[in-house]
Structures are given as structure tokens and as C-alpha cells.
Amino acid sequence: DAKTTQPNSMESNEEEPVHLPCNHSTISGTDYIHWYRQLPSQGPEYVIHGLTSNVNNRMASLAIAEDRKSSTLILHRATLRDAAVYYCIPSGGATNKLIFGTGTLLAVQP
Amino acid sequence: DTAVSQTPKYLVTQMGNDKSIKCEQNLGHDTMYWYKQDSKKFLKIMFSYNNKELIINETVPNRFSPKSPDKAHLNLHINSLELGDSAVYFCASRSKTEAFFGQGTRLTVV
DSSP states (O other), X not given: OOOOBOOSEEEEETTSOEEEEEEOTTOOTTOEEEEEEEOTTSOOEEEXXXXXXXXXXXXXXXXXXTTSSEEEEEXXXXXXXXXXXXXXXXXXXXXXXXXXXXXXXXXXXX | OOSXXXXXXEEEXXXXXXXXXXXXXXSOOSEEEEEEEOTTOOEEEEEEEETTEEEEEOSOOTTEEEEEEETTEEEEEEOSOOGGGOEEEEEXXXXXXXXXXXXXXXXXXX
């Protein structure tokens, strides 16, 4: 299982962009990079995933380094509802299991 | 219409009791999981099932026994409950691209 390193916490102001970094230097060639988030008192929810190319969806963008050893989740305009713990998870292979690390606690100030 | 539903939401029980948590998904996914989130908020995978068959057992004590009567259900039975079993338990189901989590069951052993 690939190990990940994320900042313990980050802070942002409402309506500003947020860049959440993740290092996954031991990622295997077939692992996708998944991002999930967990809002207070809820189960984790899917945010985005990618393999090599940058990805966009309605929630966020994912920028993947060319060597795939790091990635950045981008929230274009943070809202109070985006306050959560964000997890980056390399996943793939035969078992395709999602192993959660400690994540980044994002605080959004009004 | 809840995609992944768990019952009960809260469970308070005495040490030594046996209890079950039920999980149902209406997404048609083949893969389902159980996770445990302890008081330090660390999310740990416990079991993974694919099409009613166990594929991952992450060194969980054998007091924990998952049961999958059909593809849509993955129940968790816990024997001889201990204080250390107190946690929030999340069920999830997964498509090829993303996992959907239930709202969690908060188990308190007294």
C-alpha cells in the first residue's frame, strides 16, 4: 500500500481557492489517486480521482505531478460547507482497497 | 433514497454482549466494506466483500464476523463486546470509480 503525506491542517477564507497537497512517492504505476472528504459527523464522500492527467468535476480539480509522486486537490472557491478532513488515497491493484491516512483538516473562515 | 444505509445509527450495550449492525446498498455494486473509526478519528478498513465473498480481512479479531446474505447486504456481527470496540463503524459499497459510505453506526460499549 502506498504511503501518503498530507499537512495535518490548513485554513482558508470563504470564496478563496484552496490547494490541498499530497505526497505519494511510493505509488505504483497502476494506482489511481483518489480524494475523499469527511464532513463532521458524516461518512466519507468521494471527491475526485485520476491516474495521470489533471481532472475536473463539479466539486474540485485534481492536479497530478508528471512523475505521479504528488498531487494537489483544488477547491476553486471554498465555502463553509467545504470544512472537512480531506484524504488522498492511492488505490488500485487486485484488492483495490481504500486505505485512509490521517488526512488534512480544512478550516474555512467566513 | 439512501444509497448505503446502516442500522442502527446508535448502539449502546454492555461488555460481553453480542450485537449486529446491518448494512444495505441499493446501488447494485459488487464490492462492500466495513470500516472502523476510533476516537482519534482514524479510519481503518476491516473487511471487504466482493459478490458475497470475503476478499480482505485486515487482522480483525475473530469476534467480528461479517455476513453477506446477498450482494446488497453486508452485516457485521460482534461477539463478546469489549470496551475497545467502542467506535463509529462505516459500511461502504464501491463501483469501479468511487465508494459510497453510510452514515455510520456509533457503538458505545459500557
